[in-house]
Amino acid sequence: MSRPSNRQPDELRSINITRGYTRYAEGSxxxxxxxxxxxxxxxxxxxxxxxxxxxxxxxxxxxxGLLPRSTSERTMREASRGKQTGRTLEIQRLIGRSLRTAVNxxxxxxxxxxxxxxxxxxxxxxRTAAITGGYVAVVDAVNRMLKDxxxxxxxxxxxxxxxxxxxxxxxxxxxLDYAEDSQADTDMNIVMDNSGRFIEIQGTAEKAPFSKEQVxxxxxxxxxxxxxxxxxxxxxxxxxxxx
Numbered sequence: 001m002s003r004p005s006n007r008q009p010d011e012l013r014s015i016n017i018t019r020g021y022t023r024y025a026e027g028s029x030x031x032x033x034x035x036x037x038x039x040x041x042x043x044x045x046x047x048x049x050x051x052x053x054x055x056x057x058x059x060x061x062x063x064x065g066l067l068p069r070s071t072s073e074r075t076m077r078e079a080s081r082g083k084q085t086g087r088t089l090e091i092q093r094l095i096g097r098s099l100r101t102a103v104n105x106x107x108x109x110x111x112x113x114x115x116x117x118x119x120x121x122x123x124x125x126x127r128t129a130a131i132t133g134g135y136v137a138v139v140d141a142v143n144r145m146l147k148d149x150x151x152x153x154x155x156x157x158x159x160x161x162x163x164x165x166x167x168x169x170x171x172x173x174x175x176l177d178y179a180e181d182s183q184a185d186t187d188m189n190i191v192m193d194n195s196g197r198f199i200e201i202q203g204t205a206e207k208a209p210f211s212k213e214q215v216x217x218x219x220x221x222x223x224x225x226x227x228x229x230x231x232x233x234x235x236x237x238x239x240x241x242x243x
Contacts, residue, residue, distance in 0.1 A: 020241035027140030031133030034124035058108025062095035107155035131162035161229035
């Protein structure tokens with residue numbers, strides 16, 4: 001069995017993380033998983049949602065969207081429709097949940113970090129790329145808070161990364177692009193931390209049920225891939241900003 005991308009079953013696409021991609025955001029990252037490219041901008045605001053007022057706790061949330069020509073045909077802006085789709089809401093909630101796992105909310109004070117994940121080009125795996133890039137943007141935002149003495153202690157609890165795995169023509173594969181995702185028997189999105197613990201597992205049998213043995217293989221390949229992604233993140237964070 002050969003993949004449309006000619007990659008090995010457990011092989012990631014080419015990964016590139018560019019920090020300081022835009023001028024104004026406290027954390028700004030362009031992340032590329034092959035042909036999937038997402039701009040992740042983290043913004044710090046001195047406010048929290050109403051349910052957290054006077055709690056002395058912070059919050060991290062995310063917004064996600066496809067730009068109109070991020071796909072082969074123009075996608076209408078959701079703002080022009082008057083509401084977000086269920087898919088968009090589900091993805092941005094996943095991103096927010098995942099990023100909150102990495103940060104001690106009490107140490108942020110009553111501040112919100114909003115991570116805007118705008119898909120510039122989509123070729124599968126946009127939610128996993130957004131989480132992986134969003135984490136780096138959050139780290140840069142937190143470091144800005146430390147530099148500006150908004151906080152005095154580092155609130156980061158762990159590093160997180162995310163990858164897709166699935167079953168394509170009976171074979172477990174890692175980091176599905178669109179050609180593979182659209183034809184996959186099973187599609188699964190995994191979020192993990194740097195201790196190898198699972199933060200979220202989303203899995204669906206698209207065409208046929210999958211076995212426990214296949215689940216074990218998917219989780220194993222995801223674990224290996226996430227460790228590689230965590231290393232890409234670490235290397236990116238060691239480099240100076242572009243801005």
